[in-house]
Each structure stands twice: as C-alpha cells, then as structure tokens.
Amino acid sequence: MNDGNGAHYLSPASKPGRAGVLVSLLLFAGAAGAWDADLDPTYHSGGRAWAGFVGPAGQDSAVAVAVQTDGKVVMAGSRFNGSDLDFGVIRLGLDGYPDNTFGQSGTAYFDFDSATDTARDMVIQPDGKIVVVGNARVGGVNRMGVARFHPDGSLDDSTTVPFSGSTYGFGVALQPDGEIVICGRTYYASSLYDFAVARLNSNLTMDTTFSSDGMADWDFGDNDNDSANDIEVRSDGRIVVAGSAMWNGQNVFGLMVFSATGGPLNLGVASFSEDAYGFGLDLQKDGKAVVSGRCEVNGGDFAVARFNTNGTLDTTFSTDGMDTVIVSGNEESAMDVVVQHNGKILTVGYMNYNGTWQLALMRWKADGALDFTFNDGYIYTYIHFFYGYDARGYAIAQQPDGKILAAGYTDYESGRLMAVARIMGDEDLIFAEDLESGTTDWWSSSLN
Numbered sequence: 377m378n379d380g381n382g383a384h385y386l387s388p389a390s391k392p393g394r395a396g397v398l399v400s401l402l403l404f405a406g407a408a409g410a411w412d413a414d415l416d417p418t419y420h421s422g423g424r425a426w427a428g429f430v431g432p433a434g435q436d437s438a439v440a441v442a443v444q445t446d447g448k449v450v451m452a453g454s455r456f457n458g459s460d461l462d463f464g465v466i467r468l469g470l471d472g473y474p475d476n477t478f479g480q481s482g483t484a485y486f487d488f489d490s491a492t493d494t495a496r497d498m499v500i501q502p503d504g505k506i507v508v509v510g511n512a513r514v515g516g517v518n519r520m521g522v523a524r525f526h527p528d529g530s531l532d533d534s535t536t537v538p539f540s541g542s543t544y545g546f547g548v549a550l551q552p553d554g555e556i557v558i559c560g561r562t563y564y565a566s567s568l569y570d571f572a573v574a575r576l577n578s579n580l581t582m583d584t585t586f587s588s589d590g591m592a593d594w595d596f597g598d599n600d601n602d603s604a605n606d607i608e609v610r611s612d613g614r615i616v617v618a619g620s621a622m623w624n625g626q627n628v629f630g631l632m633v634f635s636a637t638g639g640p641l642n643l644g645v646a647s648f649s650e651d652a653y654g655f656g657l658d659l660q661k662d663g664k665a666v667v668s669g670r671c672e673v674n675g676g677d678f679a680v681a682r683f684n685t686n687g688t689l690d691t692t693f694s695t696d697g698m699d700t701v702i703v704s705g706n707e708e709s710a711m712d713v714v715v716q717h718n719g720k721i722l723t724v725g726y727m728n729y730n731g732t733w734q735l736a737l738m739r740w741k742a743d744g745a746l747d748f749t750f751n752d753g754y755i756y757t758y759i760h761f762f763y764g765y766d767a768r769g770y771a772i773a774q775q776p777d778g779k780i781l782a783a784g785y786t787d788y789e790s791g792r793l794m795a796v797a798r799i800m801g802d803e804d805l806i807f808a809e810d811l812e813s814g815t816t817d818w819w820s821s822s823l824n
Contacts, residue, residue, distance in 0.1 A: 412800050413737060413751035415759070416779060419798040420472025424761050426786055426795040427466050427474050429455040429483045436464070438794040440498035440508075441771045441783035448475055451771075451783050451794050452498035452508045455485045460492040463508050463523045466794050479529025486523040486531055488512040493521060497548045497606075499556075505532055509548040509558050512536050520545035520560050520572070522580060537574045537582070539591055541565075546619070547607040547657070554578040559604035559617040567595040571604040571632055573617055587638030594632050594640055598622040602630060606657035606712075608665070610685075614641065618657040618667045623647060629654035629667050629681050644687030646698050652679055656712035656723065656772075664690055668713035668723045671700045676707040678738050680723060694744025701738060701746070703756060704728055710738065712772045714780070716802045720747055724782045726768035727758060734758035735769035735784050735797065759797050761786035767795060778802045 415423025428436045435456035442450050447470050455464030464485040467478040474482025487493060491513035498508045504527035512521025520537035522545070537543065541563035549557050555575055562572040571594040575586035582590030596602050600622035607617045613636040621630025629646035631654075646652065646667065654669040663685040671679040678701040682693040689697030702708070710723035719742040727736040736758045739750040746755040759782070760767045769784040778801040786795040 411751050413757040414800050416798040424797045425472035426793045428793045430480050436792050436794045437785035438783040439770045441773050441781045442500050443775050452495050454494050462487040462493050463495040484525050484529035489514045496546045499548050499550050509545040511544045518542045533580050535580045546605045549607045549609050551609050559607040561603040562593055567599045569601045570595040571602050592638040596621040605655050608659045610663050616665050618654050620653040627651035631683050642687030644683045646681035658713050658715045660715050666713055666721055668710035670709035674705050677702045678708050678710045699744055711770045714772045714774050717778050718802045724769040724772040733766040733768055734760050735767045761795050762788050
C-alpha cells in the first residue's frame with residue numbers, strides 16, 4: 377500500500393512451513409533457486425558462511441565485502457583484540473571456510489596506535505592487494521586511516537590523512553589509474569562536521585594534484601553534522617560522494633560531485649518526510665547515483681533516492697526521485713546498495729522480525745516501482761544464520777555472474793561473527809513451484 381507520500385507499507389511474511397525433505401524437478405542445469413532472492417545452496421551451508429578472528433570473540437562484524445577474481449570472498453571490518461578494536465580482514469575459500477593461505481588462519485588485522493580503530497570500507501586492487509579504510513585513533517586524535525594488505529594477508533603499508541581537525545573515514549574507491557579516493561567527515565569549530573574527500577597516490581602518499589594538498593571538504597550550509605559515507609568514481613573521472621547532511625534544519629540524503637582536481641561541481645539533497653540518513657552509494661552505467669539509507673518514520677524505514685549526474689533528483693524514479701518502504705513498523709535501514717546488471721536496485725540492511733534482527737534485502741525496479749518479482753510476490757527477503765540469533769547486513773557486492781554477496785554479522789553462542797550470504801541475484805532460473813517461498817528464512821532451520 378502507498379500512503380500517498382511515496383511511502384509503501386508492507387507486512388512481513390510468516391515463516392512458511394516446509395517438509396523435512398524437498399524434492400523437485402530441476403529444469404535448468406546448474407540452477408539453485410526459483411527466485412532472485414533465493415540463497416545459493418552451492419555456497420557453504422545453504423548459501424551462508426560465517427567466520428571469526430583468531431583471539432577474543434564477541435565483536436566481529438563485516439562492513440565491506442568483495443569477491444576476488446579467483447572467486448574467494450573477502451570481508452573487512454573490526455577485530456576485537458581483548459581491549460579495543462583493530463582493522464580486520466577475513467578471506468573465505470571457495471568452500472566458504474576461512475582460507476588458510478591468507479594471514480593467520482584466514483584472518484589479518486592492523487592496529488594503528490594501540491587504540492580503537494574502526495574499519496568502514498574496503499576495495500581490492502587489480503594486483504590483489506586489499507585496501508581498508510576507516511577511523512584510526514592516533515596520538516589521541518581521530519584520523520582517516522588506511523591499511524593495505526598483500527594478497528597473502530601480510531601488511532603492505534598504512535597511513536593516515538592529515539586533515540587539521542578530528543576526521544573519520546567511511547568509504548573508499550579506486551580510480552582507473554590506481555589512485556585511491558576516500559570519503560568521510562572532518563571537524564571545524566565554525567561548521568562542525570563537513571563532507572571530507574581525500575585522494576592518495578598508489579604508494580599511499582597524498583596526491584597534491586587534488587585540491588592542492590590531496591584533501592577537500594564541503595559544508596552543506598547549516599553549520600551542523602554532515603557526513604560523506606560512501607564514494608564512487610564516474611567514468612568521466614568525477615568523484616561522487618553521498619551520505620547524510622543537515623539542510624534547512626532537517627537531516628537529508630546529501631550528495632556531492634567533485635571534479636578530478638578536487639573542485640566542487642554539483643550538490644544534491646533528497647529531503648524525505650522525516651529526517652533521513654544516507655549510507656550506501658552505487659552508480660548506474662549512465663552515471664546516475666543511487667543512495668540508500670533510512671527515513672525516520674515508525675522508528676526507521678528503508679529509503680532510497682536517485683540523482684541525475686548534475687545532482688538534481690531524478691524524477692523518472694518513483695515520480696520524485698525518492699521512495700521509502702515500511703515493512704515491520706520497527707527500526708529498518710538500507711545500509712548499502714548495488715545496481716544489478718539488469719538495472720534493478722538492490723539494498724541490504726536489517727529489519728526486526730518477531731523480536732529478532734534479520735539481515736534484509738529489498739529490491740526496486742529501475743523506474744522506482746517496487747519489484748514484486750524479487751521473491752515470490754515480495755520485494756524483500758530476510759536471512760538469518762542461526763535460528764533465534766540476531767543478524768544484520770551492512771555491505772553488498774555483485775559478482776560477475778550476477779550473484780549477490782550480502783555481508784554483516786551474526787550472533788551465536790561464541791559471540792559475534794562476520795557473516796556473508798550469497799543469493800542468486802539477477803539470474804533467470806526456473807524451478808518447480810513447490811520450491812518457491814516468500815522468504816529465505818526457512819533455509820536456516822537446519823543450522824544450530
């Protein structure tokens with residue numbers, strides 16, 4: 377149902393009952409599901425895998441996920457060392473188990489200065505090196521931190537970005553020439569936190585051809601808290617950053633386009649009916665920017681907006697460039713977004729169902745209409761890894777074959793673990809109807 381203000385109200389499906397053994401005629405060789413939302417049973421345990429760091433347990437969570445050219449899955453996040461957090465990376469083999477050829481039992485980590493460091497994003501270079509960015513606490517000051525690991529998990533190099541004030545790193549992207557662009561927020565007494573962008577050379581030194589010192593920032597005008605949470609590089613070399621901004625006294629999705637030399641070109645805002653916060657960003661092939669996040673209606677709803685290349689809202693998407701979806705009436709949020717090969721927009725985040733947090737995926741068509749072909753008449757699906765334990769999604773990535781990786785965390789008896797699910801994505805698969813389900817939740821009933 378649409379409330380007339382661009383918000384859609386849905387009710388979560390009841391967990392369907394299933395027989396202990398399901399038998400069906402497979403009509404497509406190698407296929408594994410009836411719907412794009414179906415978990416890929418060829419991957420680890422019914423389409424899901426999880427892993428923790430060596431050492432103290434309890435606080436592992438993936439905030440970024442990517443697939444290597446050899447098919448191995450890499451997750452980045454924060455690793456608890458017993459007293460504080462470090463940057464951490466886990467690599468899974470093709471079977472979904474930790475890859476013992478990487479670091480220590482499939483894990484690697486880096487501590488900047490014996491204080492809490494929080495990883496926020498990751499990118500894999502063409503040479504296989506893994507670049508992780510986030511918040512580094514160095515000398516008692518918050519800095520954009522960068523740590524780069526060799527393909528075997530050993531540390532290659534690290535650095536921090538020297539903005540003058542307290543700074544946090546949230547997103548990273550690679551340019552075609554190998555330079556690294558980072559976004560986040562930096563503090564000034566006059567304007568509080570502003571969008572912040574930095575560009576590093578491939579050797580992790582500051583690129584002084586970008587804004588003269590490698591750093592640029594932007595205040596949206598309300599002298600309040602603005603935060604660039606994700607970043608992408610367009611095919612024309614321009615740098616797009618998106619996140620949350622204060623605009624005319626309201627929290628909105630904020631978008632900035634910077635030139636290849638660091639000059640501000642375009643500004644965009646998506647002002648929803650209530651305060652809204654942008655978290656994820658992806659670019660379409662035509663350069664339009666899709667931003668995902670949360671609108672603060674009913675405690676938080678899934679929200680998405682699409683911007684033209686000049687920063688204006690794209691009114692060919694959901695008539696005004698914005699859409700929100702209310703599923704459970706509890707807190708919900710779309711933390712990351714990917715534009716699929718077929719142009720459909722898929723978000724990952726979390727929702728609360730029957731008192732338990734679930735990793736949640738939701739899909740829109742390219743024109744902004746809700747995509748009820750995603751999951752047997754539903755635009756969303758929710759996934760948990762262990763029955764009765766919380767799980768949340770924070771990162772999403774698309775494999776070359778169209779399959780989707782959705783990563784975050786799952787709780788379990790031993791504590792919190794990094795977790796990733798692989799779904800069929802935009803593949804066109806055909807199955808007998810008795811394998812169709814309104815939710816992939818039932819796959820996890822065998823895990824305990």
